[in-house]
Amino acid sequence: MTETAQSLSTDANTQIAEALNQCVAETVVATMLAQNFHWNVTGMAFGPLHALFQEIYEDHFTGQDDLAERIRALDMHAEGTLAGMLKRSKVNEAEGAPDDKAMIKQLKDAQETLAETLAGAGEIAAKHGDTLTEDLCIERGRTHEKFAWMLRAHLQ
Numbered sequence: 001m002t003e004t005a006q007s008l009s010t011d012a013n014t015q016i017a018e019a020l021n022q023c024v025a026e027t028v029v030a031t032m033l034a035q036n037f038h039w040n041v042t043g044m045a046f047g048p049l050h051a052l053f054q055e056i057y058e059d060h061f062t063g064q065d066d067l068a069e070r071i072r073a074l075d076m077h078a079e080g081t082l083a084g085m086l087k088r089s090k091v092n093e094a095e096g097a098p099d100d101k102a103m104i105k106q107l108k109d110a111q112e113t114l115a116e117t118l119a120g121a122g123e124i125a126a127k128h129g130d131t132l133t134e135d136l137c138i139e140r141g142r143t144h145e146k147f148a149w150m151l152r153a154h155l156q
């Protein structure tokens with residue numbers, strides 16, 4: 001049965017919001033990764049990489065807002081601190097000053113992790129009949145798989 005934010009049980013809302021908060025956390029950390037790399041990338045591919053990293057962080061900035069606002073529509077608390085996000089996230093921040101190839105690899109790995117996390121959150125939403133959250137997770141997952149492919153293509 002299809003549920004709405006209002007008809008879902010508190011238990012369902014809690015489980016869905018927990019999964020979505022992990023999606024928000026990882027999207028925020030990946031936003032920072034992409035912006036960090038947008039600023040610091042060097043080398044002969046500077047132009048296209050600088051532009052691609054910008055495309056990614058702009059997408060993620062919108063994505064984190066959509067995910068967090070879905071949590072609020074479910075009447076749950078959206079994680080709003082960087083410390084909390086770093087604790088929840090399976091995507092890690094960059095360390096030191098990676099070269100262009102290492103940047104692409106780390107951001108590709110982040111996109112693949114995010115695609116998995118979004119797929120998992122979508123499954124939890126589907127289990128509870130929350131098709132609107134499931135739809136958002138599918139849309140975000142597809143975007144992360146697209147970016148994973150675009151980044152992976154640089155390494156082949």
Ligand SMILES: [Fe+2]
Pocket residue numbers: 038054
């Ligand atoms: Fe810029």
